[in-house]
Amino acid sequence: MTTYPLRLAMVGGGPGAFIGAVHRTAALMDGAFTLVAGALSSDHKKCQERAAEWGIAPDRAYASWQEMLTAEQALPEDVRAQVVSIVTPNHLHHEVAIAALDAGFHVACDKPLTTNSENAEAIAKAAAKSTGLFLLTHNYTGAPMVREARELIAQGESGPIGTVRKVYVEYLQGWLAEDLEASGQKQAAWRTDPKRNGPGGSLGDIGTHAHNLAEFVTGQRITRLLGSRRSFVDGRAVDDDAMALLEFEGGADGMLRCSQVCVGRENGLSIQVFGTKGGVEWRQEHPNDLTIYSADEGPVTRRTGNGYLSALAQSSARVPAGHPEGYLESFGNLYLEFADAIRTGGPMPDHLPSIEAGIRGVQFIEQVIASDDAGNAWA
Amino acid sequence: MTTYPLRLAMVGGGPGAFIGAVHRTAALMDGAFTLVAGALSSDHKKCQERAAEWGIAPDRAYASWQEMLTAEQALPEDVRAQVVSIVTPNHLHHEVAIAALDAGFHVACDKPLTTNSENAEAIAKAAAKSTGLFLLTHNYTGAPMVREARELIAQGESGPIGTVRKVYVEYLQGWLAEDLEASGQKQAAWRTDPKRNGPGGSLGDIGTHAHNLAEFVTGQRITRLLGSRRSFVDGRAVDDDAMALLEFEGGADGMLRCSQVCVGRENGLSIQVFGTKGGVEWRQEHPNDLTIYSADEGPVTRRTGNGYLSALAQSSARVPAGHPEGYLESFGNLYLEFADAIRTGGPMPDHLPSIEAGIRGVQFIEQVIASDDAGNAWA
Amino acid sequence: MTTYPLRLAMVGGGPGAFIGAVHRTAALMDGAFTLVAGALSSDHKKCQERAAEWGIAPDRAYASWQEMLTAEQALPEDVRAQVVSIVTPNHLHHEVAIAALDAGFHVACDKPLTTNSENAEAIAKAAAKSTGLFLLTHNYTGAPMVREARELIAQGESGPIGTVRKVYVEYLQGWLAEDLEASGQKQAAWRTDPKRNGPGGSLGDIGTHAHNLAEFVTGQRITRLLGSRRSFVDGRAVDDDAMALLEFEGGADGMLRCSQVCVGRENGLSIQVFGTKGGVEWRQEHPNDLTIYSADEGPVTRRTGNGYLSALAQSSARVPAGHPEGYLESFGNLYLEFADAIRTGGPMPDHLPSIEAGIRGVQFIEQVIASDDAGNAWA
């Protein structure tokens, strides 16, 4: 059995990046990983600066991800990186992922998986052939109370929710309500550039989270959707707002909305699911609360860290009830369980987001766009 | 100038009814009305029982609304009812309203105005000819913080919200999640019967409230919608759930949902509106809070009864800040302002819901149904 | 059996008053009372103006309460007022109450009962001799969820709370954070004047509510307290802030605090009670929620109007769950149940606040002052 900490290399995550630092903290926080190498920026100097800041040895701060993969493979087995984290803009995901998988690395890749279905399928093929495991960091699936919701719904008619009827999911932000990309802000710049971000703006950035959350929590796939998208800010090349009606394989239906022009909203991902017997509601900004509705008693607020929760929810918390866990901890749960699968050589647990979820996420973007292009027809 | 209290007659409101008692309390609570007559039930005995309970003189507890209108007209001017409240199932609204208006009574009518556009137009014609004023009791428009939201949005670009971009409105209940009408429960029985309720089930009962709230708060009309409706409970003849995409005359768009199968949800009417500069959010179940979003400071919770509110919101509260007002008070605001218009002979204030709002509500139901019937096309 | 509406006369409630209008609405809202007479102001002209506004006949708008009692007694039995509401500053309560009781009127009196124990006992004696019933309007005891809390705790060890251990009650306002009385604001002026208000400032105005709520909800009497009071605003003659440690007859202890200098707090009355098995929490500003804590499940929010509530809580609501009731409705519950006792000639229900509660409220003020004067010793 491989021992901790696992050696991690990162592609992306240079100065000004957001998600690279998140992956680093998520990987480090439980002591299961140590960050040993990186191709952190297309600018080698910036890579070296960040590497120094992050305690990566200078000779493992590479000029490119290609160089990194080659050089790391050449290192002794007990020194070279075992896992590659991909935290670049979306358009680079597939190339790096395929190369890393082909080279036998385990891969953790930020979402969305890539920018189109073709590339997504190519990653899936590479993963199928590789000895490396693959993790897609749909981080909200790591939140204890999201997992509790999933477990409750999975009980079906014998559980408190029953058969799912309605799914309302939304992801509302306000940070792109004005033309932020014009200011050169790095996050806004690439996320509104279809070349780097892919064709879906808000759809790719946050809509895929909402889509994934709906499928994860219900345990059901969306079979049909009717979508609409829009750019509220003049001159923006991608959508900054979208809406969709949804149908699920189990007969439920629902609504999805995502927006980046809801001024003053920070990171408003939330989901409500109602079944024949009850309902659940989760709000990302207060992630340790899960509201459970029933017909016979007032709403119950289940909370992270308590003994009354499902085994999965319990094992997803680090500290006792009342000690809030947040965004980084839910992200860390994915990394920790990924590490555990690597360490034990075991399969990835079912609840970890897989390439299949990634493919579905890319299809979601494509289908909303197709529906919108067809005058809001079902797709 | 007519003096208080005005004399009120009621049609509907017998034992087992819900909304009749609400209208009575709303009318009485500020001392502007006294209830003097009623055709409270199609069963005269029940009418008499309720009349006794409500302090209506036995000889003014009528066997039918026709009899009531005739008899009251024959009474001396300083004795006869001045105002007729219509609180029957929807299919009776138009006949009673037209007859009462034709007879010169002022009319307060519960929503929806009636069951189809044709009848709605007929009421409008009768009102135009009548000396009586007409109030449609879209009660949520009487809530102080709903009015505050409307006032803030009405300021347009010079106000804290700016030009409206997104409108999310929802009305979620759970009381019809099972086949309650089979049990003979009176409210469920008529509201799921298209003959008495009209063709829209949840659409008519609560969807019209959501529609009206969206138009009231934004001050804009919905110009186009794409709708979907459904009955989740087997054998139910009307929808118990609906969803719609909306477009507004000012360029905003949005989503509306209403459902009566969200188990455990009580009376979950809420609205969020986001503009170019900020947003507002109101939740009916905590009606004294209005959340205001902006880019430069955290969300502010404006609260009923404070001096920092608009004049309209301030005049809509009876007690100082921190003393919660609720459903009945917002209903009472409509009655009180209606009374004031009657008393002073003045016009109805613009913010009171009018026949025009009622016509639009009926059209909303019809358009969602038409869109759904057309495979969810824009209507 | 007396029939509705009962005829009400009011003492106090002139222009600028707050609580008079509240009593009027509370009395009118359910149709159980009609307001027929008033000595509404020490200024007869103001009384007449308000009477006209309120629909009281000019000849029953009296120049003084003495004149009113005499004149009303002389009216025919089916015309004269049956009930007198006392809504004056505190120092006038006892004189009016005793005279009204002696004259055989039923009396509803605002809290605190009076300004000292001696007067309180005198009222009690008058009530004992009178044929009139007496209601002290500790209105928060009329809130459905306060009553639910009381019912749950009354179940003792067989209920969800068990034996009470801790009681935390607070009442925080901010409206007297500055020297408002210097501006001539009428409410501030009399409430900070020991001659009219009594020796307790915040203690009398809001501390008594907190004290009463603690005893009402627990069903236990406070046996001992250690108090502290303070005036934060220079020159103020009464306390604007107080704190106390409490001991209850059943072995529980707790803390009480009241303040009128907590800037920005509106009307923050709240109580938490914890027992051997669970806890309850109620916040007046969101009065339809009652949080119930237990060891085995997350907190449950019981809500007004639901079938799972106690009979008392259910009968205290007018509208279905999700339709918020507020301050006026809880006040109205007291008036309605008072009316019902008058109408049926029955005794007052145990849960209605009585003279005994009023005496204890006055003693509470006196004991906090005594404890504070003794250097914060137990009293």
Next chain:
Amino acid sequence: MTTYPLRLAMVGGGPGAFIGAVHRTAALMDGAFTLVAGALSSDHKKCQERAAEWGIAPDRAYASWQEMLTAEQALPEDVRAQVVSIVTPNHLHHEVAIAALDAGFHVACDKPLTTNSENAEAIAKAAAKSTGLFLLTHNYTGAPMVREARELIAQGESGPIGTVRKVYVEYLQGWLAEDLEASGQKQAAWRTDPKRNGPGGSLGDIGTHAHNLAEFVTGQRITRLLGSRRSFVDGRAVDDDAMALLEFEGGADGMLRCSQVCVGRENGLSIQVFGTKGGVEWRQEHPNDLTIYSADEGPVTRRTGNGYLSALAQSSARVPAGHPEGYLESFGNLYLEFADAIRTGGPMPDHLPSIEAGIRGVQFIEQVIASDDAGNAWA
């Protein structure tokens, strides 16, 4: 300048411990520390097991803290531990801290500093002589919104709060509502044992947090208190509940309460501070919200991660607004700033909890006990 990661050794933290794992995560999460050695349990076998789990080399899993200090000192400078974290039961803190400081290690010590003032002073002396820096992990002072509250209050009359008048602080838990220590639960066992925990039960465990938070947020010292303590559970040797009235050096007063018998409460630390101009409220269980009260506008909810916050609050967050940070991140902030002081050789920032805060915490426990023993007199 020392480079990251710093090498950390831990005393305590074996299987069944709670706070050891927290310190580890807090130290690791930002990559500023690596855990290289430990005396994790008095049972060497358990120490070795945990060391293996945590990736500590077997030869640095020591049988005792004495052995660890000696052995680590003997290692080469670039290998040996630089920092010692003390996460044992309270009675061991002072011995380990003094020895570690004397040996030149930097020391991070869990709260309370120790079990009595004498030991506290001894630690202070050792720290004064040592080249090592000392951190007391009053972790809630690391929460971004706690720091924001402190910064706002520190502005005094020129800020939004003004001069502080009232401080209400509480820490309510329910986990010791029954005789948990009888079951052998490790956390309950030592925390209710005065030999290991010190004389204050709830006072030491959570009361010191509340005390520290009050002084940290206000920037003022408590000068006088009147306390009361109690054991609700039969046979418990230390308090499980306490209450105190407080006076602050700046003229404010307030109340503190802590309890471990509030069934169903998880980790309810909260503070409200009101000044002449406004107020702030923070609740640990929703740590990213800070409510700010004022007289002129409704309450504002400031939230972690926003640009409108003070520089200190901004630098205390890792991720953008709306991505919740929690208990571990606030703990991590202390470790990261401690590391930075070590790395740069600079002084500890003023806002980090120091030995002086630790001495005051121990005195707080002693004074509440003294006051209680004196019949609740001011101490």
